[in-house]
Amino acid sequence: MSASHEQAGDLMRGGSLVPPWVKDAVRATLAPVVRLALALHITPNTVTVAGFGIVAVAAFVVGSGQLLAGALVVTAGSLLDAVDGALARATGGGTPFGSFLDSTLDRAGEAVLYVGIAAYYLNQAAPAWPVIAALLALAGSFMVSYARARAEGIGLSAAVGLAQRPERIVLVVLGLGLAGLGFRPALVAILWIIAALTAATTAQRIWHVWRTTSVESR
Amino acid sequence: MSASHEQAGDLMRGGSLVPPWVKDAVRATLAPVVRLALALHITPNTVTVAGFGIVAVAAFVVGSGQLLAGALVVTAGSLLDAVDGALARATGGGTPFGSFLDSTLDRAGEAVLYVGIAAYYLNQAAPAWPVIAALLALAGSFMVSYARARAEGIGLSAAVGLAQRPERIVLVVLGLGLAGLGFRPALVAILWIIAALTAATTAQRIWHVWRTTSVESR
Numbered sequence: 001m002s003a004s005h006e007q008a009g010d011l012m013r014g015g016s017l018v019p020p021w022v023k024d025a026v027r028a029t030l031a032p033v034v035r036l037a038l039a040l041h042i043t044p045n046t047v048t049v050a051g052f053g054i055v056a057v058a059a060f061v062v063g064s065g066q067l068l069a070g071a072l073v074v075t076a077g078s079l080l081d082a083v084d085g086a087l088a089r090a091t092g093g094g095t096p097f098g099s100f101l102d103s104t105l106d107r108a109g110e111a112v113l114y115v116g117i118a119a120y121y122l123n124q125a126a127p128a129w130p131v132i133a134a135l136l137a138l139a140g141s142f143m144v145s146y147a148r149a150r151a152e153g154i155g156l157s158a159a160v161g162l163a164q165r166p167e168r169i170v171l172v173v174l175g176l177g178l179a180g181l182g183f184r185p186a187l188v189a190i191l192w193i194i195a196a197l198t199a200a201t202t203a204q205r206i207w208h209v210w211r212t213t214s215v216e217s218r
Numbered sequence: 219m220s221a222s223h224e225q226a227g228d229l230m231r232g233g234s235l236v237p238p239w240v241k242d243a244v245r246a247t248l249a250p251v252v253r254l255a256l257a258l259h260i261t262p263n264t265v266t267v268a269g270f271g272i273v274a275v276a277a278f279v280v281g282s283g284q285l286l287a288g289a290l291v292v293t294a295g296s297l298l299d300a301v302d303g304a305l306a307r308a309t310g311g312g313t314p315f316g317s318f319l320d321s322t323l324d325r326a327g328e329a330v331l332y333v334g335i336a337a338y339y340l341n342q343a344a345p346a347w348p349v350i351a352a353l354l355a356l357a358g359s360f361m362v363s364y365a366r367a368r369a370e371g372i373g374l375s376a377a378v379g380l381a382q383r384p385e386r387i388v389l390v391v392l393g394l395g396l397a398g399l400g401f402r403p404a405l406v407a408i409l410w411i412i413a414a415l416t417a418a419t420t421a422q423r424i425w426h427v428w429r430t431t432s433v434e435s436r
Contacts, residue, residue, distance in 0.1 A: 096372040097431040100365075104424060107364050111357035118353055119346075128340040131349060135336055138353070139329035142360040146325050147318075149364060152371035154314040206322060213315040 026082055034086045044088040048102050051080035055109035059116030065123065067187070068180025071173050074113065078169050081106065106165060107145055113172065114138035117191070133191035140198025141168055147205040160208050161201030168194055244300055252304045262306040266320050269298035273327035277334030283341065285405070286398025289391050292331065296387050299324065324383060325363055331390065332356035335409070351409035358416025359386055365423040378426050379419030386412055 037047060054077035062070035084102055088094035094102075114134050121130040144163055151158035175190030255265060272295030280288035302320055306312035312320075332352050339348040362381055369376035393408030 095431065096374075097428055100368050100372055100427050100431075101424065103368055104361070104365050104420075108357075108361060108420075111361065115350065115353050115357065119350060122346040122349060127345070128337075131340060132333065132337060135333050135353060135356070139326075139333065139356065139360075142357075142364065143322070143326060143329065146360065146364050146367060147322050149367035149371050150318050150321055153367050154318055156314075202322075202326075206319065209318050210315055213313065213318075 026079065027086065030079060030083050030086060033080075033083050034090060037083065037087050038090060042087070044084040044091070044094065044098050045101055047080055047084040047087055048098070048105055051077050051084065052105040052109050053077075054080060056112050059112040062113070062116035062176065063119035065120060066180070067120070067176045070116070071176035071180055074169070074173050074176065077109065078173075081109075103145070103149070107142060110141050110165075110168070111138060114141075117172075117176075117187070130188045130191065133188055133195055136195035137172075137191045137198065140195050140202065141165075143202040144198050144205065147202055147209070151205065151209050154209075154213075156209055156212055158205045158208055161204045163194065163197035163201040168198070244297065245304065248297060248301050248304060251298075251301050252308060255301065255305050256308060260305075262302040262309070262312065262316050263319055265298055265302040265305055266316070266323055269295050269302065270323040270327050271295075272298060274330050277330040280331070280334035280394065281337035281341075283338060284398070285338070285394045288334070289394035289398055292387070292391050292394065295327065296391075299327075321363070321367070325360060328359050328383075328386070329356060332359075335390075335394075335405070348406045348409065351406055351413055354413035355390075355409045355416065358413050358420065359383075361420040362386075362416050362423065365420055365427070369423065369427050372427075372431075374427055374430055376423045376426055379422045381412065381415035381419040386416070 055074060058070050058073035058077055061073055081102075084098070085094070088098055114137060118131050118134045121127040121134065124130075140163070144161065145165070148158045171190050171194055175187040178186035178190075273292060276288050276291035276295055279291055299320075302316070303312070306316055332355060336349050336352045339345040339352065342348075358381070362379065363383070366376045389408050389412055393405040396404035396408075
């Protein structure tokens, strides 16, 4: 598989379990935003950085205890994350740096969001297990993305598994939203689910790379 | 720069700020271990997995409050991490899967170690800031490694910066050791230093990839 194919796959978020009609709906909703960005000559990389900035604000909002507001701001930031790819395609395709910046700041966004969630629990009574869950969810999310990036570094694709980024973001927004509406245990439960799914996906990707490379060397 | 060159560079831990004489001393110390592993027909990948297992034990030891013992076990696990590379070279060079497994489990090891440190602080009074520091040190360490892996995915090298893995491990072992010897503030201070250095190194790597790709596209 060529490097350029992998970059295109990355920009298209290939291999996701989010149904295609959801992606189409998101794209249709964001089309006016893309047209506005084009008219204002805003570059895809500016949108990428703005998306990270919004998620950082969301993390601050969550850390200050406003979970429902945080869920809404995370949603806004994550939708912007779909705009940069669409904008790149509309302006003649993304650059390698754009693809690199997009996924690197996606990781930074996940990191600050979990720091915000941990800060929220550290302000509560008995924070120990929720904070451990948040740490494991962050570490697992990073492991999933790192395994993929590292596999692409040796020329393989490893975009397999249940807990890819769109699924992780939907889960964490759901947890923040439910907890913000008063159903507090939902967020801790979802943090443990993310921790378990990302650990399983990491193992799956290591296994996938092992199988692929052992077939190739036969 | 070719992919195979980068893999070799990865196996050699190129671009590190740890002085060459330290690396030579470590290699000389580990030579009998490498010979033993060769005699017992232990594969480099087995050593990699064992090294991760030892770091996971260290994380548990740290989490249970034995910081000095934890520092010693981390040191043992990290030294084993130098054995897998030496063993791979002694048995005719590493495989792409070996290189992938090595760096993926290095990340997993860093993750469990910081979970152990966070668990240690969660058992203490007033854990909030130390836990946030541990989270930021973990996130920053991952960002540094992710930025490099992602850069290699688009055919670039990004092994630049102050806070690469050997430096991070030396710092965290130093913090654990000093805190274990009774100088408790050292560990929190070092977690903040790791958080700051890794954030700076991540920014440096993004900048490096931006410069490299913008020169190429001229």
